[in-house]
Every structure is written in C-alpha cells, then in structure tokens.
Amino acid sequence: MDPERPNNRKRIAVLASGRGSNFQAVIDAIASGEIPAVCVGLVTDNPGAYAIERAKAAGIPATVVEYARFPTKAAYEEALLEAMRGCRADLFVLAGYMRILGAGIVHEFSGRMMNIHPALLPAFAGLHAQRQAIEYGVKVAGCTVHLVDEGTDTGPIVVQRCVPVLPDDDESTLAERILAEEHQALPLAVKLFCEDRLEVAGRRVRIR
Numbered sequence: 276m277d278p279e280r281p282n283n284r285k286r287i288a289v290l291a292s293g294r295g296s297n298f299q300a301v302i303d304a305i306a307s308g309e310i311p312a313v314c315v316g317l318v319t320d321n322p323g324a325y326a327i328e329r330a331k332a333a334g335i336p337a338t339v340v341e342y343a344r345f346p347t348k349a350a351y352e353e354a355l356l357e358a359m360r361g362c363r364a365d366l367f368v369l370a371g372y373m374r375i376l377g378a379g380i381v382h383e384f385s386g387r388m389m390n391i392h393p394a395l396l397p398a399f400a401g402l403h404a405q406r407q408a409i410e411y412g413v414k415v416a417g418c419t420v421h422l423v424d425e426g427t428d429t430g431p432i433v434v435q436r437c438v439p440v441l442p443d444d445d446e447s448t449l450a451e452r453i454l455a456e457e458h459q460a461l462p463l464a465v466k467l468f469c470e471d472r473l474e475v476a477g478r479r480v481r482i483r
Contacts, residue, residue, distance in 0.1 A: 285469040288316040288364035290372035295326025296454065297370035297391055297461050302333050304462035312469045316362040318355070320374060342374065352377045359384070366468050369423065370461065381425050386475065388423035389468070391461045393453045395419060395435055400428035405450040408440060416440050416449060418457045420464035422475065431480045433473065434464045 287310075289298050298317065304310040317330040317337040330337040338358045345351035356379065359367060369376075369390040381388070394404035396419040399411070408416040417437040424430040436456040440449060467473050467482055474481040 282311075285312040285365040286315045286363060287312045287366045287368055287465060287469070288318060288359070288362035289314065289326075289368045289370050290318050290359075291324060291326040291370045292319060292321045292373040293324055293326065293371050295324065295329045295371065297457055298326050298368075299329050300458040300462050301368060301370065301465055302329065302335070304466065306333075310462060310466045310469055312366075312465070315364055318358050318362070320351075320355075320372070326371075348377070352380060356380050356383065366465065368461070368465060375427060376423065378425050381423060384423075386422065389420055389433065389461075389464055390423050390428070390430070391457050392419045392421065392428045393450065393457065394428075395437065396421060396428055396432060403446075405453060406446045409444060409446055409449060414440055416453060418453050418460050420460050422480070431475055431478050433467065433480050434460045436460045 291298050302314060305312055305314055314335050317326055317335055319326055319339055320342045322339045322341050327337045340355045340358050342351050367384055367388045395417045399407040415437050417435060419432055420434040421432045422430040438452045438456055472483045
C-alpha cells in the first residue's frame, strides 16, 4: 500500500483566498467518509484567510504564497506552481480562490482541477455573479462545479445546483442561499472524481 494514499484514497489539495466555507465542506465530507480521499494541503494567496485556521484545526498543512510579495505575476505563479507540485495531489480544488490561474498551471494540472462558481454557467461568469443575476432579472440562479481550463469559468461542467431567485432578494440573500448549495455540490463533485466516476469528452462530463 502506498503510505501517501492510505486505502488507495486520492490525494486532494485546496486553493482558497478567504473564509474557506467550501473548504470546510470538503474537509467535513472527507472526515465523514463521504469522500474517499485525504486532504494533503491548503494553498492560499492571502495570509489573513480564515481558511488557514480551518486547515490548522483539521491538521492540514497550509502554504501561503502571498501575491503582494512577488514583483510580477509570473514570479508569483512560478512560486504557486512549486507549492502545488509539492502537494503531490491527484486533484486540486479551487474553493474561493480569487485569482485566475495562468496557462502553465492549467496545462500542468489539466483535468485535475475543479472550481466552484456561484452561478449557473455559462451565465454570469466572473466576479459578482449573484449581483449579475439580480440585475439581469433571472428567476433561477445556482452554482456550478467545473473543471478548470484557460478561460474564466469556461471549463466542462461537472455538477450544477439551482435555487429560486425570490422577488425580495438582494445580492446578499441570494448569495447565502446559493452558498448552501455550494456546500453540497462541491463535495459531490470531489467525491465523483475520487471514485473515478467522471468521463470527460470535450465539453461534456459523463458521470458513471
């Protein structure tokens, strides 16, 4: 048995920039046995991210690659890539990581990175997705877990979950309701990956 993969479980690592509630949802799903994996690391660009405290509480190593400490984006991404390689992860989960990954990182980990986005892609990609949904006047919103490619929220879709947009919703109330669905969708997508149940053909992801 590989000592780095107890019971042949996949190794996953998480990238996060903020409070890390989706990171916590994944940690909890691993702890309960729902996800057959071991979380081997958190990588963050923000030394003040509450996700670091969540990692410490769970005994997960945390690596800070602070963007402001690097003279160029290229220098930052070189350090980020080195940190990611050091995790030796089968899957990288972007759980509120607020920077667009460069082409070199995307290519190196192609098919091995997932992102959670608070909209029903391809609608409302990018920042402030909930605000975009409110302003557009849609009746249904939600979240999407997708594989990461070189575009902004353009990779093949793995899981989506919906919520109604209520007449009195504002950006905050809609975001809160979507977040509850994110906490279900992301662990499910990670579970499917770790169980080798995803087949990707172009833009289509088939769940076995």
